[in-house]
Amino acid sequence: MRIYLHIGLQHVGAERLQSVLRDKREQLLTKGVLVPHVAGTQNHTRLFMAVTDPDHVDTLRYNRGYISAEKQAQLQAVLLDGLRRDIALHAPSTLILTAHQLGTQLSRRSELERLRALLVTLSDDIRIVAHVDAQARILPQLFAEQILEGRTASLARELEMARDGNWWQSSLDTHPVVDPQAGQFEETQGAPFWLDFVALQTFWEDVFGAGSVCYRAYRPELFHSAEVTEELRAAFGISDQIGKVAPVAPPPPAAAAWLTRGRQFNVLLLKLLARGEHILPRKLWRQMIQDLHIDGAPIDPSQLGALTHHFAADNAALCEGHPDLTPDLFDVPIAQDSWTEADPTLGFRASQYLLAFLHRIDKATTEARAAREGDLQQLQEDRAAQAPPAATAQLSAPANRLMPPLAVKNFEMLQTSSFKPHNRLGQLDEQVERPPYSEVPPRPRADDNSGNVIVGCMKNEAPYILEWVAYHRMIGVDNFLIYTNGCSDGTSEILDRLQALGILQHRNNDNWKGNSPQQYALNQALKEPVIRQAEWVIHIDVDEFMNVRCGNGTLADFFAHAPEATNVAMTWRLFGHNGVTALAEAPVIAQFDHCAPRFCPKPHTVWGFKTMFKNIGAYQKISCHRPNKLADDKRQEVKWVNGSAQDMTVEAIDNGWRNSKKSIGYDLLQLNHYALRSAESFLVKRQRGRALHVDRSIGLNYWIRMDWNDHKDVTIQRNLPRLQAELARLMADDTLRLLHQAGVAWHRAKAAELHQTAEFEELYRRALEIDLTATERVAWALSLDMES
DSSP, X not given: OEEEEEOOOTTTTHHHHHHHHHHTHHHHHTTTEEOOGGGOXXXXXXXXXXHSOTTOOOHHHHHHTOOSHHHHHHHHHHHHHHHHHHHHHHOOSEEEEEOHHHHHHOOSHHHHHHHHHHHTTTOSEEEEEEEEOOHHHHHHHHHHHHHHHTOOOOTHHHHHHXXXXXXXXXXXXXXXXXXXXXXXXXXXXXXXXXXXXXXHHHHHHHHHOTTOEEEEEOOHHHHTSTTHHHHHHHHTTOOSOOOOOOXXXXXXXXXXXXXXXXXXXXXXXXXHHHTTOOOOOHHHHHHHHHHTOOOOOBOXXXXXXXXXXXXXXXXXXXXXXXXXXXXXXXXXXXXXXOOOOOOOOTTOOHHHHHHHHHHHHHHHHHHHHXXXXXXXXXXXXXXXXXXXXXXXXXXXXXXXXHOOHHHHHHHHHHTTSTTOOBSOOSSOOTTSOOOOOOOOOOOOOOTTOOEEEEEEEESSOGGGHHHHHHHHHHHTOOEEEEEEOSOOSSHHHHHHHHHHTTSOEEEEOTTOOSSOHHHHHHHHHTTSHHHHTEEEEEEOOTTEEEEEOSTTSSHHHHHHHOTTOSEEEEEEEEBOOTTOOSOOSSOHHHHOOEEOOSBOOOSTTTTBEEEEEEOSSOEEEEOSSSXXXXXXXXXXXXXXXXXXXXXOHHHHSSSOSXXXXXXXXXXXEEEEEOSSOSHHHHHHHHHTTSOOXXXXXXXXXXHHHHOOOSEEOOGGGGGHHHHHHHHHHHHTSHHHHHHHHHHHHHHHHHHHHHHTXXXXXXXXXXXXXXXXOHHHHHHHHHHHHHHO
């Protein structure tokens, strides 16, 4: 496998290439090219943050909480594990990793050595790719970006350096001692060492080997056109055609007068921060600079002639050594007048603006200190309650094209409604990848104690059974009682083999009676010894995973937080198809990591729950979501809690199957609900047992209600190593492995068959067109409820 390491550079098309790589990720995978999501959605910043020296804290590590060496080491371990997992799954011939920070912020040999040490565990065939442009054209854009981040030095510094000699070393000499609290970062305050392309090549090749670096030309007319995919093919050795993309306009240059304003403001702001009395979030800092905006002419690259002169000989040598570079790339006219800082205009005084902004800085400081004391959530709630109604948001293009009038009306109503969804609930950062959980050996139990027992029903779920069983065994489930009816994909045979291996108990439910096979099965389950002798009874389906988010991620860890609980309302977190279209054999919990927002009281399905209940004889019936028919003499013994272990007995003791604003909580436990899985899995699921019509709730409407992809939650993925270990133990049984493989093949064949059926292909096409924000999805789902 060849690794292409794309190191930028900044402001020479890196963002455009990364955007196209992201959009073409699945198509490239079919050609053997892996652009891993685990390293970052678009710019692979996790790779960069994982390899910087511990004391080299930049704005990314600072903002994302990877300041300590321990947290950075955890990030590196999680990243490497994820990359290995993706490579093992897809077996690519090419791996593309891209982060412009690699080229523009790694300035220490120790960092490159750490990066190489990480990558050679994957492959030692590593090529470095960077795009370059004339230094005089890059520097004004970089200067504007640095101003937004807090730079205080003018461009006169770089022009003086160009006249004096060694650019690389002179630039490193401008790097301040890193002090995040005071706004001092190397890449913000320091000069760009990497504009010395010859020195940059030497720096990288000293670690990765002679000839490992390939420079390519940044040509805006190509990069921003539909033909940019041709550059992708050439840069990363892709032989197959990968199609065109929509053209985009290049970003407009910043006005020189605005940059002067920003720089002068930064000088005073850093003096304020140096006193140590204020805390300034980076987002607010950038916003204040934006508020100083004024239109005007940009910095003229021709006035940076000293820079062009300094690098002329080196650039000519680069053209000899890199076939894609030509002299015209570095041809920048040189003006007679050298650069001078622009007038900020209109009598601008930075001190007046700082005084005007001081209340915002004071407020941010108060909030930051409150956050350290655990009070941030309350502050946010208070501020939200006092804020004036927000301006009406605009529908996205897909929503504007597809949503019916009633849904549009609901969308407008939600803008000022307390039911508008958001992710500001709870304190757990669900996007942070944490160290994996350790394996837990089976608990010793007496013969008359079946422990924690899942009772469930299945129909045609062959590809997913082993993962689901292995996962729940690893978090503390001791036994399973599974009922099936009408299976044709090998589900029953897999369960029979698991029963023969002593892992679960399987019951055929083909002869069910009454209103539903599920309720008939649950009624029969009450007669089974494995349920009668259980400590805890759990009724969930094979597309639901109990995600314990405390301790070592086991049921015992959750029970320790709720020792008096008899009933646990495990609230759904609905996970969407996450852009995955094809049915793959990879673990469900690894493939799908985007979900509904934490605060989403409407539609009613989002906060539905399933119940885990203690077997104390309090309820006489198991229903789909909860036990029912409470015995009067047990009422005082019953205590219901939510996924945050908070008491919700009054609300749930007699009836109900969903949480309210008062009872919602899943800080410690949530039920990850993968109702769709991939788009092809959805087709197979919706086909089961009946003809399908795309306009009925069984089809497209179900997709609208369930395909949530707004927020990332990787908390369950800490279980992947122990899941894989248990899966390997199960797959060691040849019979079971062959049955599983046959089940996967059946589902793939069924998906292919459904693609050939006009009705299902239409459902597939229409479903993938629906790309909505959370608020738009709520609005549309509510309109479906109203129509029903």
